[in-house]
Amino acid sequence: MDKDNVELIEATVKGLQDKIGSLNMELKDKQKELEDAGKPVISSTVMNVVNDAINYAIENYNFDNTDQYELDFSLDYDGKVQAETINLTDTYELMEAIVTRVEKQFKIVEELDTTEPDHHKVTHVEKII
DSSP states (O other): OOHHHHHHHHHHHHHHHHHHHHHHHHHHHHHHHHHHTTSOOOOHHHHHHHHHHHHHHHHTSOTTOGGGEEEEEEEOTTSOEEEEEEEEOOHHHHHHHHHHHHHTTSOOOOOOOTTSTTOOOOOOOOOOO
C-alpha cells in the first residue's frame, strides 16, 4: 500500500471514531431523556427545599436512643470487646421524621380525578349485604 492510501484510511478511521463518539453521547442523552419522560417534574428550587428538609430532619433526629439498634459484639485478638455490627432497627421513626419535615414545607392538596369528565374528587360507595 502506498503512503497516501494509508493516510486516507487512517483519516477515515479517525473520522468514524469521532462519529461513533458523537453518536454514543447522543444515545446517552436520549436514553436519559427517555428515562425521565415518565417522571413528575420538580423545579430545582423545590428540590432544594426537599433536600434542606431531609438534612434538617436527619441532623435533628435523636440517634442516641439505644433501643433503636441491634448490636453484635465480638472479641478482638487482644481480648477487647468490640461492636462488630450496629444495625438501626427502627427505621420507621427516622423515615417518619423525614416525611413529616418535608410535608411541613409544602401545602399539600388532593389531586383531582382526571378520569372523570368534571375532574372532581370522586367518592365511591358500595353497599355490602
